[in-house]
Amino acid sequence: MSKNSSPYHDAGWLLSEHLQSRRGLKSIAFDSQCKNNNNDRKKAPPDKATYATVCKTMQHLAIINKVLDANNLRKTIGLDSVRNKGLLYVMIYELLFGKYKSIRGGGKIKRMIVKHEKELRRVAEECIATNGGEGRDKDVNFPRYIRVNTLRANVSDVVDKLRGELRSAKDGTISRTQRVDDTNEETDVPLVYVDAHVPDLLVLPPTASSWLHHDCEYVKTGSVVLQDKSSCFSALALARGIGEGAKGDAATSFDYIDACSAPGNKTSHLAALVQSAIDDINRSSKRTRGRTRSTIFAFERSSSRFNILQERMKQLIPSPSEDCAEVAVVPIHDDFLKADPSDPKFANVRAIMLDPSCSGSGIVNSPDRWMEDGYDNKDAKRIQSLSNFQLVALKHAMSFPNVDRIVYSTCSMHDEENEGVVSKALSEVEKSDNGNDWEVMAPVCLDHWPRRGREGGIGGLTKSQADCLIRCDGLDGDETNGFFVSLLVRKNTASECINSRKTIDSAGIPIYKGQFSCSNRTSFAASDSDSKQSTRTDSSEPIQLKSSQGRAQQKNEKSSAKANDKSTKKRDKKLAWKRKQALLKSSRMKKKGERPTAA
């Protein structure tokens, strides 16, 4: 803890660092911790409360700036002279939007602010009112997703035990009943559901979060992984269907590369999916385990994160000698861009998962999510440099001669890091003369996911290309973090590339259909037939979206839910306002000759 008198000193420092460097808070905090371990850092790593305060302040930064700019308040209060902008913003957040609506401690900055407290509060109320409630409470409370690590446990066992433990959780934050609808009636509901889109993913109430983090044995032993739903889409889109068209050992003995792996959530998910595909084939051909072997080469450039990756893999993946495991993860501490595509080690690699560093602007309740509103030149530069790297990495993945399937994903909301990267990669490799011809394909396993990519935009993707891409938006009812997933396949092999949808085997556990949502506006809806049986529907037809009917039905269901839903209307109003602002901003930027940002 800092010796400085202000209780907000650390939060102010963290926010100032973030504002100056535009690096993510986690990476600033993480770096400072590493330096501390080497004894060459003067500051203790920020604690959770500090981190939370900074996140909250960042979420309110746009409205705080509006308040300060109204009536020239910034000048009247003399804020331009304050050098520690981070501390300043944190204090104003605490005063106007914090839990106690007051600033603790003392100091010159506090005195400057509270002298004009009345005026600040009045202007803040005005700004909130004219912004359709924007700024009042931006916290988004999702259900909690946990993925059963099927390499270590099975879903039914985990569900049985979880239900028991959740019910007896002592801290009172989880009760057998949950308030699950807008009328706030207590309704007796099971506390654990299976997800409608991702096999082996369980859905728990948001209140289970703290228990899962601190007390859940399954998390500690690696039987379950705390992983957001959207982040499960990458491995699912890559692995689902691979090898199903081939015969014999060739069907399951492909290798994979995870190009950017740490901390390893997606790597371990991919390993579990590959093992389950091998098990299916073993079962259907009545073979025993242990005959086939797939290797996942997991690259990680950062030393500190590589250590985490190694530890996680030990915890989550059984070693080859254990239980005749047929999937091995080989962590490689290196830059993926330096991996030689002609290295014989990678000759059997058929698929690459590329989930590179990104702005993280899709992570709801992370400050970066709110940066979309206040996107300035510094952000533009950072996003440009990230997207340059992402493009190079994607093209590098495309240059592996035997790879015919790549999933590129980010947790960013910016077109520059998503559709922009995909369209540039497609057109640049097409122009090259090395026969690398690729196209996007809609992952059939996600055909009942309604939100799709953005057409037009930077790379000018067509509607049918954009429809192949998956987007998630937690601020628009998806109950996940913002996420982007694309599946690219090599053209001449696209027809061989099986892309199947396996229905969710719910094993009698109810399917999640928005029961924990505070509004009815969720993207959970899968057709009822999805939940009834675990028959498999395979398809070798890429591109065409097959569920337009299902989606239309989903839309109808959503609109009828909307009609009864006050909070949805409020959110729609907010979103309409946001879109209008984005359009205005984009046209302003166009006039100035700058490149517009993601709308």
Ligand SMILES: C[S@@+](CC[C@H](N)C(=O)[O-])C[C@H]1O[C@@H](n2cnc3c(N)ncnc32)[C@H](O)[C@@H]1O
């Ligand atoms: C978004 S994170 C990956 C998260 C991971 N896929 C998961 O689900 O747990 C990106 C990771 O890629 C690593 N990275 C960035 N550039 C890299 C490169 N050129 N080669 C290998 N790893 C890289 C970063 O250090 C970071 O750990």
